Amino acid sequence: RSRAFTAGPLPPEGYQITAGSLGGRTAVLLAGADDDGVFYAAQTFAQLAGDRRIAGATVVDHPAMPLRGVVEGFYGKPWTHQERMDQIAFFGSVKLNTYLYAPKDDPYERDRWRDPYPARQARELAELARHAAAHHVRFTYVLSPGKSIGYNDAGDRKALTGKLRFLYDLGIKDFALAFDDVHPLPVWNSAADLARYGTVSEQAAAAAQSDLTNRVQREFADRHPGVRPLQFVPTQYSDLADSPYKKTLRRTLDSRVKVWWTGADVVPTSITSGQARRAADVWGHDVLLWDNYPTNDYDRAAGRLLLAPYDKRTPELGEHLGGLALNPMNQASASKIAEFTGADYAWNPRAYRPADSWRAAAAYLTGGNQQTTRALLVFLDTQHLAPSWSDAPWQPPAPALKARLDAVERSWQAGRKDRAVAALRAEVDALAQAPGRIRGGVTDPGFVTEAKPWLDALTLWAQALRHTCEALELRSNGRSTQATRAFTAAADVAHQASAIRTLPGATRPQGTVKIADGVLDTFIQRAPQLT
Structure with a gap:
């Protein structure tokens, strides 16, 4: 009933949750303005009691949009x-x-x-x-x-x-x-x-x-x-x-x-x-x-x-x-x-x-597993770009990855090459580990199936970035010939990654899979010019 706890009626779909003492006993009471409100109270209660405990609290909530x-x-x-x-x-x-x-x-x-x-x-x-x-x-x-x-x-x-x-x-x-x-x-x-x-x-x-x-x-x-x-x-x-x-x-x-x-x-x-x-x-x-x-x-x-x-x-x-x-x-x-x-x-x-x-x-999507959540966020960042119908994208590509790669480049150019290589190696590890953790930890199997081409491509792009990291480390140690070979290996793997296509029939239109394009590929292409 909508007047169960509040001074006045709740709006449609609104609800209230009160946790505390009732008649000397600990209790949680749910009320809604209507059946929908009671249902939504139950959804929020399930979130609050995710670890089977709930603190004394009162929640009054209702939607802004009908x-x-x-x-x-x-x-x-x-x-x-x-x-x-x-x-x-x-x-x-x-x-x-x-x-x-x-x-x-x-x-x-x-x-x-x-x-x-x-x-x-x-x-x-x-x-x-x-x-x-x-x-x-x-x-x-x-x-x-x-x-x-x-x-x-x-x-x-x-x-x-x-x-x-x-x-x-x-x-x-x-x-x-x-x-x-x-x-x-x-x-x-x-x-x-x-x-x-x-x-x-x-x-x-x-x-x-x-x-x-x-x-x-x-x-x-x-x-x-x-x-x-x-x-x-x-x-x-x-x-x-x-x-x-x-x-x-x-x-x-x-x-x-x-x-x-x-x-x-x-x-x-x-x-x-x-x-x-x-x-x-x-x-x-x-x-x-x-x-x-x-x-x-x-x-x-x-x-x-x-x-x-x-x-x-x-x-x-x-x-x-x-x-x-x-x-x-x-x-x-x-x-x-x-x-x-x-x-x-x-x-x-x-x-x-x-x-x-x-x-x-x-x-x-990860059932609250922190390690898998971090891995999934790494992957989500590589798919952050949102194209418009006819103009520039309205959401930028891989903003978190771009910020970290820009910081790597700034450290390198400032002469802090060891710091740059260490930061880049950490980035490589995060990208390389993400596909496996997502496949093993995301609780929705459909997500893993649908994302397969992108996860496969991310694995290759991580390998290309690893070669790039190795090349920069070799260059910082004066081993220019070996660095050139590592840069070439990075370009070869990046070419393989950029050739992976979407699953036939799964989406319209078909195309080659994009992974942090304009950020990851650009860094790998520009890295050989870092001296």
């Missing part, structure tokens, strides 16, 4: 059923309350949207819906009919509501209609659309999408118990211009419908308070952030795991938007780093500290 989630919305190989089951349980444990099912390469979600799922896949969707409910996660199905629907075609409208009814009968109660990636504008797929809306234009496309969405809201969502108002993914989803398309939707779309927006770009380098406020004004609806991080399904992300913490989003986001969902990588388990830190941010943006959350995410 919607906090993950959207499986990438191109390429969709997650497997077991990966989704694992992810949903993970979401509940870190207080994410929404999972949007929107894999672009599921034909029944997009190209064959009219068709019901085959029996096996239908059973899996039903199981996911039940599993999500058990973990206090809203399973939201995103249907994408935009490429082929006849907006004013009676048969297609019937097929659309029929598909949603089929999904509702599987236990799914939250839905979104998506009209994204039909750029620059959809084409009419029926004579009825041309007759009703005229030549395709921004206004006509928005009117057609609005009419269809409003009809589905009235004739499906409003008539089925437990279904929340629809969500809507627009065709123009990644800017702030007040276009004829947005003006039409702002005027005609049912006010209850929530609108998804990706920020000021497809992959935004940052999101400011002003941008969030502008988005709410431009759309005139409750706006949700579809954040395309850590997704790696675009060319600039080829060969990368995006493992930096969630960052560069204003702490005031929740004051203007109704929530956010991260669009993850093809690699489900590796996505947990960004998902964990994104969950921290969405729960309490003003108290969020990216570096602290990043370390906590690493500890989560």
